[in-house]
Amino acid sequence: MNSLLLDSTLASAERELREQVDGDVRFDPGTRAAYSTDASNFRQVPIAVVTPRTVEAAAMAVAVCQRHGLPIVSRGGGTSLAGQCCNEAVVIDFSRHCNRLLSVDPGARTCVVEPGIVLDDLNRQLAPTGLRYGPEPATHPNCTLGGMIGNNSCGATAQRTGKVVDNIVSLDVLLHDGTRFTARRLDDEQYTAVVTGVTGVTGAGQRVAEIHRELRRIREEHADLIRERYPDIPRRVSGYNLDSLLPEHGFDIAGFLVGSEATLVTVLRAELKLVPVVTARTLVVLGYDDIASAADAVPAVVEHQPIALEGIDHYLLHDQRLKGMNIDALDQLPEGRGFLMVQFGGEDQDEADNRAHAMLDAIDRGPEDADVSFYDDPAVEDEFWLVRESGLGATAHVPHKPDTFEGWEDSAVPVHRLGDYLRDLRDLYEEFGYASDTGPSLYGHFGQGCVHTRIPFDLFTTEGVATYRRFMERAADLCVSYGGSLSGEHGDGQSRGELLKIMFGDQVVGLFEQVKALFDPEDLMNPGKVVHPAALDAHLRLGGTWAPRQTRSLYFDFPQDGHSFIQAADRCVGVGKCRQYSHEGGQVMCPSYQATGEEQHATRGRARLLFEMLNGHGDSPITDGWRSQEVKEALDLCLACKGCKADCPASVDMATYKAEFLAQHYRHRLRPRADYVTGWLPTGVRALDRLHLQPLVNRLAGIRPLRRAGSRLAGLEDRDAPRLAAQTLQAWAAQRARSVRRLRSVDADRTKRGKVMLFPDTFTNYFHPDVGRAAVAVLEDAGWQVEIPIEPLCCGLTWISTGQLDVAKRRLRRTVNALAPHVRSGGLVVGLEPSCTSVFRSDAKELFAADPDVDRLKEHTVTFAELLLHHSDGWQPPRLDGTHGLAQVHCHQHAVLGWDVDRQLLEKTGADVERLDSGCCGLAGNFGFTAGHGAVSEACAEQVLLPRLRQAPHDTITLADGFSCRTQIEQLDSGGKQAQHLAQLLARALDQDHPS
Template sequence: MSHLLLDATLATAERQLSERVDGEVSFDAGTRAAYSTDSSNFRQVPIAVVCPRTVEDAVEAVAVCRRLGLPVVSRGGGTSLAGQCCNEAVVLDFSRHCHRLVSVDAEARTCVVEPGIVLDDLNRQLAPTGLRFGPEPATHPNCTIGGMIGNNSCGATAQRTGKVVDNIRSLDVLLRDGTRFTARALDDEAYAALVDGRTDRVAEVHRELRRIRDEHGDLIRERYPDIPRRVSGYNLDSLLPEHGFDVAGFLVGSEATLVTVLRAELELVPVVRARTLVVLGYPDIARAADAVPSIVEHDPIALEGVDHKLVHDEQLKGMNPDALEELPDGTGFLMVQFGGEDTEEADARAHAMLEAIGHTEHEPTVAFYDDPEREQELWAVREAGLGATAHVAGQPDTFEGWEDSAVPVDRLGDYLRDLQALYDEFGYSSDTGPALYGHFGQGCVHTRIPFGLYSTEGVATYRRFMERAADLCVSYGGSLSGEHGDGQSRGELLVKMFGSEVVGLFERVKTLFDPDDMQNPGKVVRPAPLDHHLRLGGTWSPRRDVAGLPLHFDFPHDGHSFAQAANRCVGVGKCRQLAHDGGDVMCPSYQVTGEERFSTRGRARLLFEMLDGHRDSPITDGWRSDEVKDALDLCLACKGCKSDCPASVDMATYKAEFLAQHYRHRLRPRADYVTGYLPAGVRVVDRLRLAPLVNRLAGVRPLRRAGSRLAGLEDRDPPALATRSLQTWWRDRPSTARPEPARGSVLLFPDTFTNYFHPEVGQAAVRVLEDAGWDVTIPSEPLCCGLTWISTGQLDVAKRRLRRTIDALAPHVRAGGLVLGLEPSCTTVFRSDAPDLFSGDPDVDRLRDHTVTFAELLTEHSDGYEPPRLDGTSAVAQVHCHQHAVLGWDADRTLLEHSGADVERLESGCCGLAGNFGFTAGHGEVSEACAERVLLPRLRAADPGTVVLADGFSCRTQISQLDSGGAEGQHLAQVLAGALDRRTQDHTGDHTGDHTGRSTT
C-alpha cells in the first residue's frame, strides 16, 4: 500500500472508528508509542489503539478494520513475553472498559466475564462465594483474563488447577469476517445439531476442525508432548475425542491470531482455606529438581523452584529482605505448598511429605511455615523473579527469549544440567547468572539470559542459542513454551517441536479462521523471524541530539545514560494495578485514569521512543516532544515506582530531566514559575511580614480565582502562611531552662513548608527532641533543598539552590552531625535527588548518610529512649509517597508501637496533591480522584477522636482542603508533643502548650 493510500485509509479509519465505536480511538503518536511493545524483546508500532466501551463496540471496531483492510490484535494487560501483544495493527485494548463480571453461578461453579477483567479483581469479586479462578500467573494483580486466555496462562497454582485451557467452559468469539459464535465442547449429538443442514461459516469452521481431528488424530497424539506444561502451538489436542471435541479449549492459547474473544465462561474452584509452606534447601538447583518427582507424589498445591542466583539478585536490589533471611541452607530451593480445610490438615500433609523424602537420597534442609503473612513474604521471592533478574547493578542486561521451556518432571534435573552447559558454551554463564527458577512441579523453567541484543554479533549469537536450546528441549520431550506462549520468540521454532506436518495443520487452521491473515499477523503461524522487529538490536541507535545532550541528573545506576534509564522498564506492568493491593503507591495517575500512557510503563515506552533509535518511531522531535510532555503531565512525581517497580524505574527523576531539556532556552508555563519559585516568594512575604495580608487577600474568592487563573493554577484555596516562621520563633525563643542535652546536637533543617506554613510542626519536634536529650539547632539563614524547582524541572536553579544549602550544612555533617528532616519530600532530596544531581560529591554523600527522619532519630540514634505514652490512642497513618519510596516507614511504626498507639497504615497510595501537582491547572480532577480512592472515604468512616498521622505537608493540605469528614492531619512530632503535654498536665495540672493543631504563635 503506497504512503498516500495508507494515509487516506488511516484518515478514513480514524473517522469511521470514532463515529461508530463508543470508547477511546487513538491514532496519536503518544498512544501508539505507549503500545509499541509488551514485556518482550520486540517492538512494532501499532496503527491505532481502540479501547471499546463494550464488547459490541469491539465487534464494530473489527468490522471497520475488515472493510478497510487493517489488521487487528487484541490486548489485555500487555505483559506477554513473546511479542504477541505488539503488532503493526489496530490494537483492541479491552482492559480499560470491558472488565465486567457479567454473571456468577456459584452452584455450577462458573462465571461469565469480559476479557479485560483483571484476575485479582475477579477473585476479589468472587470471594463471597468461596470460589476463585484457579490459574494465577505472577502478574495476577494486573494480568487480564483475556490475556490469560490468549496465552493459555498457568502460574504456580496450575499444580492444583491446571492451565487456563483446563478451566474454560465456553468462549464468545468473533471471526475476522464478522461471524460470532459460542465455542464449547461438543459431543457427537451437539456437533450434529450444529452442522447438519447448515452451510454458514459456523458450520464450515466446525466441519473443518472435525475433519482435521479425524484425519490427523494419531499424528497429533504422536507429536504433542504428554506433559502438563505444553503451551506451545495451537491446542489441536483439545479437538480429540478423549477431550470432547472442545473448540473453546482449542482456541485458548491462540494468541489473538484466530479469533477475538468477547466473553468467557470460566470454571471456578473452591478457595483453599489454609496453606502451609515448606521450603527445602539443596546443594544446587539441579539436585533440587531431581527431588521433584518424589515430592509431586504427595499432591502439593504448588511446587516452585528458586536458585541462589535469583536470591542474590534480589539481595542486590533490596527486595524481600526479611523473606530471604528465612531460607534454609542451600543454593537450590523448592517451595512446596500444601492446602487443607484448616492449618492442621495442611500441616499434616506437609509433615507426611517431609517424613517420606527424609528417608531418600533427596533429603533436604527444611524451613516450615504455616503463618500466612510469612508465607506471603516467601512467596514474593518467587513471584519477583522477572523483575529481580532484570537490570541488576554490575551485571549485563538480561532478556526474555528462552524464559519458560518445560520438560517431563522426571527429567528436569538432567535438563537443567544440560541447559547450564549450553549457557557455558555460549558465554552466558557467570557466578551471578542466569538465574533459574520456575514451576518445577510441572517441569517449567523460567530464566532471563544476557543476550547481547545491542550488537549485530550479539543478535546472531542469540539466534544460534535459541535454535540449540529448542533442539535440547525437544530432545527431552519438552515444550518450547510452558507458560508464556510462542508469539514471535518461538513461532519460528515450532517446526522443531511439532514437525512440518503439524505446523502445516496450524497453517490450515489459520487459513480457516483468518484467510486474509489479518488477526495478529506474523505470530505463531507464518511468524516473523525471532531476530526481526527487535526493540534493540544491532541497528538501534538513539539520536545523538537526544541521547547526547548534557544531563542534569547523573543516572549512576544506568551507566550515566538517559538512554539506558529509558530502557529500564521490562514491561511487567505492576504499575497498572487499579485496585490498591499490598501497600504499593505507583502509579496514581494510572489508578484513576486507566490509560496506558499514564502508567509508569507507558511513560517509559514514550521516553524510549523519544530517543528515536528506529526509523519508524512515532516520536520524532526528541526532547521537544509534546506527546511525551503530555504523558508526563499527569505524573505526580510520587516516586512510588522507584520502590514498587520491580525494575526500579524512577519516573519522577525522568520527568524532571525531561522538563529541564524540553524547556531549555524556552519560556515555561506560568504555573512552573509560580510554584517553582514558591520558596523565594514566601521568604519575601515573611521578611516583609505580609503573611496576614496575603492570607486575607487569598480568602477573597474573586481575587483568588483571578489570581489562580493568571498564575495557571487550579481554583483552590492556597495554604495559609504562618504569621511567624519557624526560624523567627527559634530566634525569639526565650532562654528558659531546658533539660541538659545527653545525646549530642542535631540540626533541624528548616524546609520551606515547615518554616513558613506549618512552623508548629518544627516547634513540636524541638519539644520532643529536647525532652529526649538532644541539643537542637536551627540555621538562621534561609536554606532550601530545591524541591520545588526539581519537581517543575527547573534543574539549573535547583542545583544552585541545593549547592548553597549543601555548602551551608557541610561543616556540620563533616563533623559527624545529624540533619533532621521533618518534611518527607525535602528529606528525600537529601537522601536521593542530591546524590543523583551531584554524583560522587563527598559533601553530598555525607549529607545523604547523615540525614534522618524524626522517627529514625528517636529509634536508631537515641539508645534507651522511651517515647511518651499514647495508650488508648487510635490512629490512621497516611504515609507520604516519598517516605514510602525512599525513606521508609519502619522506624515510625516501631516508635508508635513502643508508645502504645494502635495505628493502621492506610493502603491509600498517593494523597493526590503531590506538591505542585494538585495546584497546577488541569490537574484538579485527577488530584481529587486520587484522594477519593481510599484516603478520604477511610477518614470519613473513622471513629471520632481518631488521630490522623500525615507527616507530609501535601498530605495534610489535601486532607484539610477536601471533604475528609472533619479530619485534620498531624505530623508524628505533633502527636508525641501532645502526649508530652498531657503527661506534663497530669503531673502539674498545667497545660504547657498546643502542639497538636495549627500554630498558636
Template sequence: MTRTAGEHLQPRDFDVDALAAELRRRVDGEVRFDRGTRAVYSTDASNFRQVPLGVVVPRTPEAGAEAIAVAREFAAPVLSRGGGTSLAGQCTNTAVVLDWSKYCHRLESADEQARTCVVQPGIVLDELNRQLAPTGLRFGPEPATHMNCTLGGMIGNNSCGATAQRTGKVVDNVVRLEVQLYDGTRFWCGRTTGEEYAAIERHGDRRATIYRQLRRLRDEYAEEIRRRYPDIPRRVSGYNLDSLLPEHGFDVAGLLVGSESTLVTVLRAELRLVPVVPERTLVVLGYPGIAAAADAVPAILPHEPIALEGVDHKLIRDQQIKAMNPQALAELPEGRAFLMVQFGAGTHEEAERQARRMLDALGGTEHEADVAFLDDPAREHELWQVREAGLGATAHVPRRPDTFEGWEDSAVAPDRLGDYLRRLSQLYREFGYASETGPSLYGHFGQGCVHTRIPFDLYTADGVATYRRFMERAADLVAEFGGSFSGEHGDGQSRGELLPKMFGDDLVKAFGRLKAIFDPGNRMNPGKVVAPYRLDENLRLGGGWTPASPQNLYFRFPDDGGSFAEAANRCVGVGRCRQHTTPGGQVMCPSYQATGEEEHSTRGRARLLFEMLNGHGDSPVTGGWRSPEVKAALDLCLACKGCKTDCPANVDMATYKAEFLAHHYAHRPWRRPRSDYTMGWLPWIARAVTRVHAGRIVNVLGHTPGLARLATAVAGVENRELPRFAAETFEQWFARRGPRGTGARGTVLLWPDTFTNHFHPHVARAAVEVIEDAGWRVTLPRRPLCCGLTWISTGRLTTAKRILTRTVRELAPHLRAGGLVVGLEPSCTAVFRADAFELFPGDHDVRRLRGQTVTLAELLTRHSPGYRPPRLGGRAIAQVHCHQHAIMGWDADKQLLKAAGMEAEHLDSGCCGLAGNFGFERGHLEVSKACAERVLLPRVREADAETTVLADGFSCRTQLHELDSGGREGRHLAELLAEGLADSADAQ
C-alpha cells in the same frame, strides 16, 4: 515457514486516515491513531517492537466486534490485547490494537452452584477474584502478573502460574468462549457433543463450515497429534489441536485458548471456578544447588502440594542487591537453591499434617533438605513475592549486564527437570552466558516449567546472531527432552519460528491449515505462531538500534552509566504500575489508577521516552525533548516517586520527568505555565512574604471570596484553597527561644523546610520538644537555606543545582563532623536522601548528606539507643507520604508507634493526590481528587472520632484539610509525641 509477499500488510497498503475516521464514526469507544498512543503500544514485555496502526478502546464487547468489522472493510490487521505483559511478542504488531482493559471489565454473571462465571475480556484477574470472594470461589490459574493481567490475555496465552499445580492451565478452566472471526462470524463454543455437532451442521452457515473443517483436520492429524504432543503438565507451545480429539470432547473453546489473537477475538468467556482453599501452610526446602532441588520434585509430588516452586541463590542474591523483600529473604533455610512447597486444606492442622508427612518421607533420603516452616500468613505472602518478583528482580541488577526474555519459560516432564537444568546450564556456559552472577533459574518446578532471563547481547549484530544460535540449540535441547518451548508465556514471535523442531513439519502444516480455517486472509495478529516473523526480526533493540544520546544532562543517572537512554530502557513491561485493585502497599502510578490510561502508567511513559530517542529511525514520536506527546503523558505524572521503589525494574519517572521538563523548556521560558513560577519559586516567595510581614495580607487575599479566585487565576493554579501563612515562622520562634536541653546525645540539625517553617511551624516546634526530650541538642542552619525541591519538581534544574550547592556548602562543617540532619517534611528529606546524590554523585559532602539525613522516627529508633517514647495508646491510620514510601520507608515509624503503644494502620491508599505542586497545577484538580477518593478520603471519613489521622507530609495534610475528609485533619508524628510528653508531665 517462510512468509509470502503481501502476507503482512503495511500501513501504505490502505488509507489509514480513512480507517481511523470510519472507526470513530461507528465504534462506541475511544479511537486513537495519534503519535503518542502508537508509541505507547509499540511493544509489550518482550524483545520486540512494532508500531501499531492505531488503538481502539471499546466500551463494550459489541463495540469491539464493530471495530473488527470496520478493520475488515479496509483489510487492516487486528490485534486483541490484554494487559500488554506478553513476553513472546504476541501483543505487538502493525495492526489495529483492541485494548479491552479500560472499559470491558465486567463480571457479567456468577453461578455458585455450577461454579462458573461469565466475564468480559478486560477484567483483571485479582479484580475478578475480589468480586468472587463472597461466593467462596475463584478462578484458579494465577500468573505472577495476577494484579494486572486480564482474563482475555490469560486466555490468549493459556496462562498458568504457581496455582496451576492444583488447578491446571487456563485451557483446563474454560467452559465456553464467545468469539468473533475476522470475517464477522460470531458464536459461543466449547465442548461439542455429537448431537450439538449435528445441530450446528444443520444450520449450514459459516460456523458449520468451520466445524466441518475442524473435524476433517482433526481426523487427518489425530495420530500425529497423539504421537508428537508432549505429555507433560506445561505444554503451551503450538495450537491446542489436542482439544479436538474425541477424548477431549471436540472442545473448540479449548482449541482457541492459547491462540494468541491469531485465530479469533474473544468477546466473553464462561470460566470454571474452584473453591478457595481456606488454610495453607508453606514449607521451604534448602538444597545445595538448583538441579538437586529439581531432583527432589518427583518425591514431593505424590504428597499433592497445591504449589511447588523453585528458586536459585542467584535470584535471591539479585533481590538482596536491589533490597527487595528483605524480611522474607531472612526466613530462608540454608542452601543455594530452594523449593517452596505449599499445602492447602480445610483446616490449618490438616495442611500442616500434609507438610509434615512430606518431610517425614524425605527424611533420610537423598532429597532431605534444610527446612523452614512458615506459619505466619504475612511471611508466606512475602516469600511468594520473592518468587513473583523474579522477572523484575533479574532485569536490571546494578553493575550487571542487562538480561532478556526469549527462553524464559521452557518446560519438561517434572521427573526429568534436574537433568534438563544441568544440560541447560551447560548450554549457558558454552555460549558464554553463565557466570556466578547469572542467569538465575526459577519457576514452577512441580510442573517442570523453568523461568530465566539471559544476558543476551541484543545491542550488536554479533550478539543478536549468538542469541539466534542459542535459541536454536535450546529448542533442540527441549525437543530432545520431549518438552515444550513454552510452558506458560506462549510462542508469539520468540518461538513461532522454532515450532517445527518440537512438532515436526506435518503438525506445523496443520497449524497453517487451522489458521486458514479461521483467518484465511492472515489479518488476525499476523506473523505470530504461524508464518512467523523471525525470532531476530522486529527487535526492540538489535544491532541497528542507535538511540539519541542526550548531552548536558542535569541528573547523572549513576545506576544507568550516566545514560538517559539506558534509564528510559529500564522498563521491562511487566505492568506492575497498572494496578486495578487495592495495591497492597504500592504507591506507584496514581494517575493510571485514576484514569485507566496506558500512557499514564509508568510503563506507558517509559515507552514514550524510549521512542523519543528514536533508536530505530521510524518512531512516531518526533521532536526529541520538545515532543508534545511526551509532555502530555508526563503532565499527569504526580512525581510521587512510587515507581522508584514499587517498579521491579526501579524506573524513576519523577526524575525522568524533571530532566525532560528542564530540556523541554530550555531557552523558551515563556512557554512554561505560570504555576511553574508561583509554585516553583514558592520558597523565595514565602521568604519575601515573611521578610515584609505580609503574611496576614496574603492570607486575606487568598481566602476572601472573589479575591481568592482572582489570586489563583493570577498565580495560574487551580481554584483551590491556598495554604495560610503562619503568624510566626519556626525559624523566628526558634531564634526567640533558642536551644535547650542537656544535649547528652549530641547535636542534630533540624531542617527548617519551607512548608513546615512558613505554614506549619507547630510541627517543628513539637519536633524540637521531642528531640530535646530524647537527649539531643537542636540547632538550625545559620541562614535561610532550601533543598531545591520545588525547582526539581518543576524541572528548573539549573536553579535547583545552584541552590543545592549552596545548601551543601553551608551544611558541610556539620556533616563532616558526623552530625545528623533531621527532616520533618518527607519530600524535602527525600531530596537529601536521593535527588541530591543523583544530581551530584561524585560530591563527598552530598554523599555525607545522603547518609546522615534521617527522619524523626529514624533518629529516635536507630540513633537514640535506650530511648522510650511517651505512651500514646489509641489507634491511628497513617497516610504515608509517597516520597517517604519510596526513599526512606516507614519501618522506623511503625516501630516507634508500636513502642509508644499506638495501634497504627498503614493505609493502603497510595498517593493522596496533591503531590506538592501537582494538585495545584491547572488541569489536575479532577485527577488529584480521584486519587484521594480511591482509598484515603473514604477511610478517613469512616474512621471513628478517636482515631488519629497520621500524615507527616504537608501535601497530605493539605489535601485532607481542603477536600471532604469529614472535618478530620492530618497530624504529624512530632505532634503526637509532643502531646504524649505533655500528657506524661500532667500525669506527674
C-alpha cells in the same frame, strides 16, 4: 498498498472508527508509542489503538477494520513476554472498559466475564462465594483474563488447577470477517446440530458450520499425528491446541482456541470454571546443594499432591539481595543453594500441616532440619511467595551485571527429566558465554517441569543478535530432545513461533497453517505470530541497528544506568505492575493510572514514550525529541510521587525522568506560569515574610473572587491556598536563642546527646512551624540539643519537581555547603518534611554524583522517627495507650525513606495506628495546584484516603508527616478530620505527661 492509498485508507478507517465505535479511538503518536511493545524483546508501532466501552463496540471496531482490510490484535494487560501484544495493527485494548464480571453460578462453579477483567479483581469479586479462578500467573495483580486466555496462562497454582485450557467452559468469539459464535465442547449430537443447520441459522451459521466441519476433519485425519507429536506433559503451551479436538478431550472448540494468541479469533466473553478457595495453607521450603539437585527431588515430592511446587536457585536470591528485595523472607530460607517451595492446602490448618509432615516423613526430613523451613502463618507464606513472584523483575537490571532478556524464559520438560535438563541447559549457557558466577538464574514451576530464566543476550550488536539466534535454535533442539515444550506458560508469539517446526515437525505446523487459513484467510489477526511467524530476530526493540538519538548534557547523573538517559529510558521491562488499580500491599505507583486507566499515564506507558523519543529505529511516532508534546502530555499527569522508584520491579524512577525531561524540554524557553509560581515558592514566601505581608496575603486569599482571578492568572487550580504562618520556625528559633532566660532553663541532662540540626524546610518553616516547634520539644526531651539554621536554606525540591534543575542545583549546592561543617563533624540532620528529606537522601546524590559533602549529607540525614528510635538509646516515648489512628504515608516516605521505623516508634507508644493502603494523596506538591490537575488530584484522594477518613470514628487521629498530605486532607471533605505530624502527636502526649 502504496503510501497514498494507505494514507487514504487509514483516514477513512479513522473516520469510521470514530463515528461508529463507542470508545476511545487513538491514532495519535503518543498512544501508538505507548503501545509499541509489551514485556518482550520486540517492538512494532501499531496503526491505532481502540479502547471500546463495550464488547459490542469492540465487534464494531473489528467490522470497520474488516471493511478496510486492516489487521487487528487484541490486548489485555500487555505483559506478554513473547511479543504477542505488539504488532503493526489496530490494537483493541479491552482492559480499560470491558472488564466486568457479568454473572456467577456458585452451584455450577462457573462465571461469565469480559476479557479485560484483571485476575485479582475477578477473584476479589468472587470472594463472597468461596470460589476463585484457579490459574494465577505471577502478574495476577494486572494480567487480564483475555490475555490469559490468549496465552493459555498457568502460574504456580496450576499445580492444583491446571492451565487456562483446563478451566474454560465456553468462549464468545469473533472472527475478522464478522463471524461470531460460541465455542464450547461438543458431543456428537451437538456437533451435528451445528454443521447441519438445525440451529436455524443461515449465512453466518454456514460459516460456523464450515469451521466445525474442517476442525472435525483435521481431528479425524490427523489424530494419531497429533498424539505422536504433542508432548504428554502438563505444561505444553506451544502451538495451537489441536489436542483439545481429540475424542478423549471431547472435541473442545473453546479449549482449542485457548492459547491461539489472538491469531484466530477475538474473545468477547468467556465462561470460566471456578474452584473452591483453599481455606488453609502450609509452606515447606527445602534446601539442596544446587538447583539441579532440587529438580531431581521433584518427582518424589509431587507424589504428595502439593497445591504448588516451585523451584528457585541461589542466583535469583543473590539478585534480589543486590536489589534489596524481599530481604526478610530471604533471611529465613533454610540452608542450600537450590530450593523447592512446596505448598499444601487443607480444609483447616491441621489438615494442611499433616500433609506437609507426611511429605517430610516420606523424604526423610523434618521441620527442625537446617535445610528445611516450615511455615503455616499466611503472612509469612505470602512473603516467601513474593520471592518467587518477583523473579522477572529481580533478574532485570541487576546492579553490576549485564542486562538480561527473555526469549528462552519458559521451556518445559517432563518432571522426571527436569534435573538433567537444567544441567544441560547450564552447559549450553557456558558454551555460548552466557554463564557466570552470578547466573543466569533458573527458577519456575518445577512441579510441572516449567523453567523460567532471563539470559544476558547481547541484543545490542549484530554479532550478539546472531549468537542469540544460534542459542535459541540449539535450546529448542535440547528441549525437544527431552520431550519438552518450547513454551510452558508464556506462549510462542514471535520469540518461538519460528522454532515450532523443531518441536512439532512440518506436518503439524502444516495443520496450524490450515487452521489459520480457515479462521483468518486474509492473515489479518495478529499476523506474524505462531503461523507464518516473523523471524525471532526481527522487529527487535534493540538490535544491532538500534541507534538512539544521543542526548545532550544531562542534569541528573543516572548512576544506576551507566550515567546514561538512554539506558534509563530502556529500564522498563513491561511487567505492568504499575497498572494496578488496587492499593493492596501498600503500592503507591502509579496514581494517575489508577485515576484514568490510560496506558500513557502508567509508569510503563511513560517509559515507552521516553524510549520512542530517542528514535533508535528511525520510524518512531515521536519525532521531535526533547521538544515532544506527546511525551510532555504523558508526563503531565505524573505526580512525581516516586512510588515507581520503590514499587516498580525494574526501579523505573519516573519522577527523575520527568524532571530531566522538563528541564530539557524548556531549555532556553519560557515555561507555563504555574511552574514559576510553584517552582519559586520558597523565594516568594521568603519575600512575603521579609515584608511582613503574611496577614495581608492570607486575607486576600480568603476572598473567593480574588482567589479565583489570581489562580487563573497564575495557571493554578481554583483551590484554597495554604495559609502562611504569622511567625516562621526560623524566626521562633532565633527569638528562642536570644532568650537567655529560656536557654538557662533547659536542663543540661536533656541535651546530653549533643547537637542535632533540624532542617527548616520551606513548608515547615513558612506554613506549619508548629510541626517544627513540636519536634524541638520532643527531641529535647530525648536529650538532644536542637539547632535550627537561621539563614535561608532550601533543598530545591520545588525547582526539581517543575524541572527547573539549573536553579535547583544552585539552591541545593548552597544548602549542602551550609550544612557541610555540621555533617563533616559527624552531626546528624533531621528532616521533618518527607519530600525535602528525600532530596538529601536520594536526589542530591543524582544531581551531584561525585561530591563527598553530598555523600556525607545523604548518610547523616535522618527522619524524625529514625533519630528517636535509632540514635536516642534509653529514651522512652510518651505513652499513647488507647489511641487509635490512621496514617497517610507520604509517597516519598514510602519510596525513599521508609515508614517501618515510624511504625516501630508508634508501637512503642502503645498507639494502634493503621497505615492506609491509600497510595498517593493526590496533591503531590505542585501537582494538585496546577491547572488541569484538579480532577485527577481529587480522584486519587477519593480512591481510599478520603473514604476511610470519613468512615473512621470521630476520635480517630490522622497522621500525615507530609505537608501535601495534610493540606489535601484539610481542603477536601475528610469527615472533619485534621491531620497532624508525628512530632505533634508525641509533643502533645509529652504535654499531657508533663503539664507546665
